[in-house]
Amino acid sequence: MDTFVTFTILGLVLGSVYAIAASGLVLTYNTSGIFNFAHGAQAMLGAFLYWQLRVGWNLPTPLALLIVLGVFGPLMGLALYFLIMRGLRDTAEVTKIVVTVSIMLGMLFLSQWFWHPEEPRTLTMFFGDNSKVSFFGATVRYHEILCLVAAVAIAVGLRLLFTRTRMGATMRGVVDDPDLLRLSGHNPERIAGFSWALSSMLAVLAGILVTPISGGTLEANLLTLLVIDAFAAAMFGRLRSIPRTFVGAVVLGLAGTYLLGYAPTTWTWTSNLRVSLPMIALFVVLIVLPQDRLRGAAVRTRERYHVPSVRKAVAWGAALIVIVYLIRLLMVESAISTLTIGITFAIVALSLTVLTGYAGEMNLAPLSFGAVATIVVYHFGISGSGLAQRLTVLGVVLGVLVAALVGGLVALPALRLRGLYLALATMAFGVFLSNMVLRDTTEHELFGVKFSIFTGGSLVIPPLKVGPLDLDNETTFLMTATVLFAVLGVAVVALRNSGYGRRLAAMKDSPAASAMLGQNLVKLKLSVFMISAAIAGLGGILMSSAMGAVSGDSFTIIISLSLLMLTVVAGIGYVSGAFFGGVMAGVGFAIIMVSFNNLAKAQPELEGLYLLLGNIAAVSPALIGIGVGHNPSGSVHQVVEGYRTLRNAKPVLFGGAAFVAVLYVLALTGMLDNWWFASLTIATVFLLPVIGQMVMPAAVLGEEELARRRTTPPELVGIDEPYTEEGRIRLDNELGLPAVTVPPVRALPAASPVVQPAVNVTETVKELTVNGVS
Structure with missing residues (x-):
């Protein structure tokens, strides 16, 4: 009986942490339509920052929690939405997934930049590991009780928020029809930003709570993947229902601990199965849940690809x-x-x-x-x-x-x-x-x-x-x-x-x-x-x-x-x-x-600079991935489109090829370092279309496009150039208005001043009244 109670409590505690993390996923998906694969990385980053404040800098626990949960978590969510997520409208599902995956990888590299992975770091339970009570023969720590209470409070609070408040109704409307919501007097961007801030705070809370339960060791990859286990709980509620999400999280937690406690000792793979159980549940839930109907029309996105022959x-x-x-x-x-x-x-x-x-x-x-x-x-x-x-x-x-x-x-x-x-x-x-x-x-x-x-x-x-x-x-x-x-x-x-x-x-x-x-x-x-x-x-x-x-x-x-x-x-x-x-x-x-690390060892006086550049290089793939929302077709598409414009500028193409050939000969003979050869070649490949537009603009862009670019846009007439009669005619043509010829105004002779006749106000009012004008 004691064993059953112990594993039940442990399962409930683990399930409660899953529920907190999964609730944040449900929250962002309901308000932005984006599934946040970086949710686990947000939890990991928050846990590392809490360790730095609490253990590294010895701040009091309440102050550290206030900074992490009240400031860092919400600001991280707001920054993610306003800087990245709201720019993902009209992109394919793969683009949305890749952007959030890029954020996850960027946060992983960022944590390894600030907190070296070879240095051990641990988090202890709130109130200490010895603060515990006995319940039906099982030992329950105060930290575990706090996890249960927090999960129930968050589940009830979010349920009431979505169903009983005006804010909850508007949060659901953000993803359904933001334009209609805007017409009703609400700001969809502000509402979605609030949901991302709240979701980020929940992710950070889950990371802080789950780390002591899972052993206390802070390791970036493991903690990120541990919170990813909450994906199964979120899908159990089909990314809509908070109560079903909570139930799914509890079931996951109990199943994992029961498997660990009651599996036959002959099963040498029990531990691996226990770790894999959330992913098995995720796959099963995805298969069992009813799917949306096939969409009846093509969805036009911003991705464009040209298939060669x-x-x-x-x-x-x-x-x-x-x-x-x-x-x-x-x-x-x-x-x-x-x-x-x-x-x-x-x-x-x-x-x-x-x-x-x-x-x-x-x-x-x-x-x-x-x-x-x-x-x-x-x-x-x-x-x-x-x-x-x-x-x-x-x-x-x-x-x-x-x-x-x-x-x-x-x-x-x-x-x-x-x-x-x-x-x-x-x-x-x-x-x-x-x-x-x-x-x-x-x-x-x-x-x-x-x-x-x-x-x-x-x-x-x-x-x-x-x-x-x-x-x-x-x-x-x-x-x-x-x-x-x-x-x-x-x-x-x-x-x-x-x-x-x-x-x-x-x-x-x-x-x-x-x-x-x-x-x-x-x-x-x-x-x-x-x-x-x-x-x-x-x-x-x-x-x-x-x-x-x-x-x-x-x-x-x-x-x-x-x-x-x-x-x-x-x-x-x-x-x-x-x-x-x-x-x-x-x-x-x-x-x-590796190149930057070797340079740091070879030149100790510049070691700090080279190590900084190396860390930036480690984070750069994630930064590039985040920017894919602005260029969803990919950099190859951009390069191909750039070179399409060079077909009529053969001297530029031959000149670029000759320059690369000279670089290659210099590198082959040892007169140019391979690093410089690679850097200059890559720069030439990407800059050649730009150089073509600068050197031969008419051949690259065409006369019509060149004239269009040289002409001030209609909306800037009167701002970037003086407002003239020609400018007025251009605006009329752009707006489709009929041409109106305005006769020139004749100037009065300067020597004969104009004397304005006196106006009798009383006689004018009487005349207007007689004519029926009031």
């Missing part, structure tokens, strides 16, 4: 192979494998182009399918022993097929899901795989055969050998990965230009219209999921082989989210976007950070 794709693929080979000639041996890892990441990112860029389906865990394929080839695709071990072609094919099959199995129950629900389902799968499978290092026995899934916590994956082609050579591996990416890229473009690709695009624009035209949406979704999973599986195998050895940390959900974010930033609808996003996610920013 297959001929152009082949040309660009060949150009990529040549460029990578030329870059390889500049690289030292140690850097070749680093670039190879980046290109394998690009292959994984290519799976997102097919699934999300073309079909509009979501997958937040692409590296999880790479992990599945890696496990398969480790167990069934290696021949030889010792240093002579090699991957076999059959093993790679088997791994890719198993990854595709797993992709189909994951997609099969999730076929009825769309948008956010599908994204959460794939995220649940990714976190479950990381917690349940990639942590499984124990030995199992099945039908007399002993095995372990993730042997020893790491898997050693040798290079592939196909006849005379041996990827043990670093240059051979690099060029093979590049050729594979180019071939897959051309195949992806060919798929998009085929009838199948047009059906995918139709399903993305309007599922209802696509179904009415006779398309089988189930087959389309299932097939594109399997294709995407197969590409991710191949990329994962090559990535693991390029690294040599991988652990469970190589496939975490954080890395998958970073890959998705940078692919969207580059342009998820482009093969080139997958290339740049994958390379930057795999090695790009890591190389920049």
